[in-house]
Amino acid sequence: MEASGPAPANRRESPSRELSTSDAASQIAALYREQALRLTRAALLLVGDLATAEDIVQEAFCGLYGGWWRLRDTAKAGAYVRAAVLNGCCRSVLRDRSRARRLLPPHDPPVWSPEAAAIAGEERREALEAVASLPRRAREVLVLRYYLGLADQEIAAALGVSRGTVSSTASRALAVLARELEEQQ
Amino acid sequence: MNIEERLRDAFEAAAGTVPPEAIRACPDPPRRRRRLDMPLYGWRRRALVPVATAVAVAVIVVGASIAASQLLTGNHHRGPNTPYGQLTVGAPYRGLPRYFITSAGDTSPLTVRDTSTGSITGRLAPPHGMFFPAVAAAADDRTFVVAVEPTSGRCAAGLYRIQLDSRGRPGGLVPLGITVPGTFSTDGGLALTPDGRIAAYTTYHCGQGNGEIGIINLRTHQVRKWSWAIPEDQAGLSLTADGRLLSFTDVLLARTTPPPGPIMGIPVTRPVTVELATDALPGATLERGHVVLRSAGAQAISSDGTKLYACTESPAARPAVPGTLGQKRNQTFTVTLRAYDARTGQPLSVLHRWPNQATDYCQLSRNASGSFLLIRLPAGLVWWNIAGNTAGPLLPATGLPFGEPISALSW
Numbered sequence: 001m002e003a004s005g006p007a008p009a010n011r012r013e014s015p016s017r018e019l020s021t022s023d024a025a026s027q028i029a030a031l032y033r034e035q036a037l038r039l040t041r042a043a044l045l046l047v048g049d050l051a052t053a054e055d056i057v058q059e060a061f062c063g064l065y066g067g068w069w070r071l072r073d074t075a076k077a078g079a080y081v082r083a084a085v086l087n088g089c090c091r092s093v094l095r096d097r098s099r100a101r102r103l104l105p106p107h108d109p110p111v112w113s114p115e116a117a118a119i120a121g122e123e124r125r126e127a128l129e130a131v132a133s134l135p136r137r138a139r140e141v142l143v144l145r146y147y148l149g150l151a152d153q154e155i156a157a158a159l160g161v162s163r164g165t166v167s168s169t170a171s172r173a174l175a176v177l178a179r180e181l182e183e184q185q
Numbered sequence: 186m187n188i189e190e191r192l193r194d195a196f197e198a199a200a201g202t203v204p205p206e207a208i209r210a211c212p213d214p215p216r217r218r219r220r221l222d223m224p225l226y227g228w229r230r231r232a233l234v235p236v237a238t239a240v241a242v243a244v245i246v247v248g249a250s251i252a253a254s255q256l257l258t259g260n261h262h263r264g265p266n267t268p269y270g271q272l273t274v275g276a277p278y279r280g281l282p283r284y285f286i287t288s289a290g291d292t293s294p295l296t297v298r299d300t301s302t303g304s305i306t307g308r309l310a311p312p313h314g315m316f317f318p319a320v321a322a323a324a325d326d327r328t329f330v331v332a333v334e335p336t337s338g339r340c341a342a343g344l345y346r347i348q349l350d351s352r353g354r355p356g357g358l359v360p361l362g363i364t365v366p367g368t369f370s371t372d373g374g375l376a377l378t379p380d381g382r383i384a385a386y387t388t389y390h391c392g393q394g395n396g397e398i399g400i401i402n403l404r405t406h407q408v409r410k411w412s413w414a415i416p417e418d419q420a421g422l423s424l425t426a427d428g429r430l431l432s433f434t435d436v437l438l439a440r441t442t443p444p445p446g447p448i449m450g451i452p453v454t455r456p457v458t459v460e461l462a463t464d465a466l467p468g469a470t471l472e473r474g475h476v477v478l479r480s481a482g483a484q485a486i487s488s489d490g491t492k493l494y495a496c497t498e499s500p501a502a503r504p505a506v507p508g509t510l511g512q513k514r515n516q517t518f519t520v521t522l523r524a525y526d527a528r529t530g531q532p533l534s535v536l537h538r539w540p541n542q543a544t545d546y547c548q549l550s551r552n553a554s555g556s557f558l559l560i561r562l563p564a565g566l567v568w569w570n571i572a573g574n575t576a577g578p579l580l581p582a583t584g585l586p587f588g589e590p591i592s593a594l595s596w
Binding site for chain 1: 197211340389
């Protein structure tokens with residue numbers, strides 16, 4: 001990813017803008033190749049089904065096209081798109097779809113459900129099911145920390161909360177998980 | 186395999202169900218019409234001037250009417266916009282509660298601080314393998330009720346009383362003989378009436394996807410509880426002085442089925458504040474509760490039950506990339522404290538604004554006697570004098586280690 005800032009103040013179509021447009025498209029395409037799989041998998045862990053996860057990631061990258069010119073530092077496009085995926089998982093219409101799935105008969109069972117049977121190992125499925133029953137913020141913190149491997153500071157920036165909140169949310173979520181999984185055993 | 190390793194393993198296994206070849210192609214850039222460069226013909230050109238004029242007139246009329254109504258009703262902003270750093274930090278203020286307690290929500294000790302100096306007057310470690318998820322204060326400035334919960338094993342919490350001595354040092358944990366099922370909510374999961382007689386709590390039932398709200402008479406141990414959708418963001422419980430009304434914030438009322446009362450039937454997806462008519466236990470009815478606000482975050486009801494205080498956060502300027510969280514570090518936010526009619530949710534007045542906050546965060550706790558609000562902003566802790574309509578700083582973020590997690594806050 002090129003670290004230089006976005007182009008120029010002239011927002012009207014111009015030769016330089018045309019050149020930068022194709023440049024931006026290629027940079028976004030490269031970012032997509034690099035991160036789409038991992039982000040889709042992270043979104044899957046948050047929303048439960050692949051179709052919704054894919055929609056969220058696609059929406060995030062579509063938003064990146066629109067917001068590219070306002071990015072002060074294009075090197076931060078990865079952080080932008082990660083935050084957009086979190087928004088998509090939790091704050092968009094797609095979240096409502098995921099919520100509706102809890103109220104309506106599911107078409108595509110969540111990846112952690114016994115019906116999905118996609119994950120080898122009952123213990124893993126139980127762990128994922130326990131994570132799915134946690135509050136939203138706790139799920140986000142756990143996925144960002146233990147799947148994407150982000151530091152607490154990065155998680156705090158992505159979620160718009162303090163580092164202390166990340167730390168306390170994670171420790172409480174782990175305590176609840178440990179308790180639930182212990183009970184199941 | 187410990188819980189963290191197990192989690193990583195489960196996440197990798199679930200992620201592995203998505204093969205690389207399942208990923209769709211990169212989306213094409215959205216095609217947009219070049220509106221600025223597109224010449225206007227026919228009716229568009231003819232309509233442009235009248236439409237622009239009508240919009241301008243409408244904006245002027247609406248703006249003028251809002252300004253006039255605020256001036257006439259006195260609902261304009263009373264206090265100055267107060268950047269935290271421009272005030273005398275830590276200045277003592279008469280009438281403030283003497284101490285406040287914070288809990289990190291993990292196995293670290295409860296911390297008691299003097300409100301006039303910010304200094305730590307005492308700490309109280311939880312019993313081995315336990316933590317303090319919630320704390321609430323009575324009006325005597327010395328008595329606090331805390332929840333004590335095991336970090337693993339049983340999904341239930343015990344309620345204990347703590348008494349501070351004259352120098353703010355906590356005594357031991359005195360069991361109240363009350364155990365509540367579930368694990369406590371993140372913020373404001375416990376509230377107490379000023380006399381310390383009635384407590385309200387909200388907990389989440391481990392693994393069941395729902396929670397409960399309960400009202401307990403701490404003397405008779407009489408409990409009244411309702412099953413409730415889990416408050417995901419913050420519970421923010423607060424009780425009126427007589428324990429008759431309880432307010433709290435819930436984001437997913439619509440999820441609870443079957444609906445036990447009228448509140449539950451409201452399909453709500455945004456944070457709301459609902460108020461339960463608890464009637465001090467015996468006649469407590471959920472059916473009399475109602476949704477007061479649909480957009481507030483942290484909130485607290487006044488001790489007489491007539492007003493609701495809520496803080497909201499708004500970006501000070503257009504974000505670098507609208508609608509994203511990742512850019513928040515580049516912009517500032519204004520936290521606004523407002524008063525609402527607790528019965529109708531009608532906004533009454535803007536009480537105060539704190540601009541130049543680094544993030545959009547606000548945590549709010551009313552003191553037990555109902556005279557002050559303790560507000561946690563990104564810049565630090567501030568107080569709001571309810572009767573005097575004045576604000577002041579308590580501790581800046583640098584004084585209270587804000588990397589230190591605060592799960593529970595009470596005074």
